[in-house]
Amino acid sequence: MVPWFAWLSAVLFAVGLYISFFVAPMDAQQSEAYRIMFIHVPASILSMFIYLIMAGYAALGLIFNTRLSSMMASALAPTGALFAFLSLWTGALWGKPMWGAWWVWDARLTSELILLFLYLGFIALHASIDDPRRADRAAALLAIVGSVNVPIIYFSVKWWNTLHQGSTIKFTGTSMHVAMQQGMYTMLLACWLYAIAVTLTRVRSIILERERNAQWVLELSEAK
């Protein structure tokens, strides 16, 4: 399945980037600089979603003691950290021309930064325990405790009403131009598929690494 997701993701990225650079019209207030949101918004959405999925898999692994869900959790962590970093980075690039500052201590920015720290903590804790099963369980507990932060990021704009703008796309309709919407959704879908492809590839190598002494791995044609 990995090549399917990877190819679809690449195609959608190409289409999404074409729409975002050439089709979508210029924004009335923000002129050309708004175009960075085509990667900023999907990255932010994914960084939060991946954390929840990771915490969900970690909880499954902790409760039912299934090995694959713990492996999925640890495979998701680096991708999530990447998206959290991308979201902060593109946000900074956008903030410089718009707000006049690379960084402001706004509620949403701060909690996204905390999210990045949580990802890094998860990876660091997992890496520092030698026994993989114990590492899975300890990191799972951390992921579950940290998932408190995700709703805080999501609602921070409503609760604290700070500099970061609210979401434009709502279930009840949107004020956005159609081409902008198409570009955004295409990019979001492309990012999703990329995340799935990379995670599946990573979990495959984690399985092979942990089961390297199992009979079925030794019988694989690639191993011979």
Place this chain on the structure above:
Amino acid sequence: MSPMSVSLISGNKNGLSLFGLLSLVIRRDMVLAMRRRADVLTTLIFFVMVVSLFPLGVGPELDMLRKMAPGVVWVAALLASMLSLGRLFSADYLDGTLEQMMLAPQSLSVLVLGKILAHWMVSGLPLVLMAPVLGLQFDMSAQALWVLIAGLLLGTPILSMIGAVGAALTLGLRGGGVLVSLLVLPLCIPVLIFGAGAVEAVSTGMSVASQLSLLGALLVLAMVFTPWVTAQALRISME
């Protein structure tokens, strides 16, 4: 192992109520801490030194110091509580007491809560008592000092409780001291924001009740959940 822990482990279940157990654990840990006073003082001296370094670093203008004071005191308290976290479980882990506690018929969460409270009395409470003196160095008003004390009184137990989760997760790991800060500091940020925000609200003339209520709510939440999570983390670490 102290005599009290022996009586704890021998498990006279009938004679031991929940609060009896709690006070037994607290008394035991207090006795142990009092026998090693240097450890307690180290945390306090670290706290005082970090706070006193700031005026040297940024210059002695009182206007600026007054504005910085709540943040500086809170960050120093946060760092000082990180410093003492390693001692929370490590001694008991090394001499096997922790394993015995897990085998005890009583609930591990209650034992953990007792240990956390004792740890707070040893490492958190001295910071709260010392904070007003440091506040005077920063020329804070009397009202701001009271709010600072109230905030620290509500906030430092939360720091100890969240820290206990991290300490339990990293028990017996190499490089545990650095790792525990990496895990715990992000989770402590809300406490820092509300605690320092309460003192700043005094200087801007807003009501401090909202910030202190939020801190109180966090304290109640932490007191309910963290002992249980810590107990689970200890079970994972001790396998």
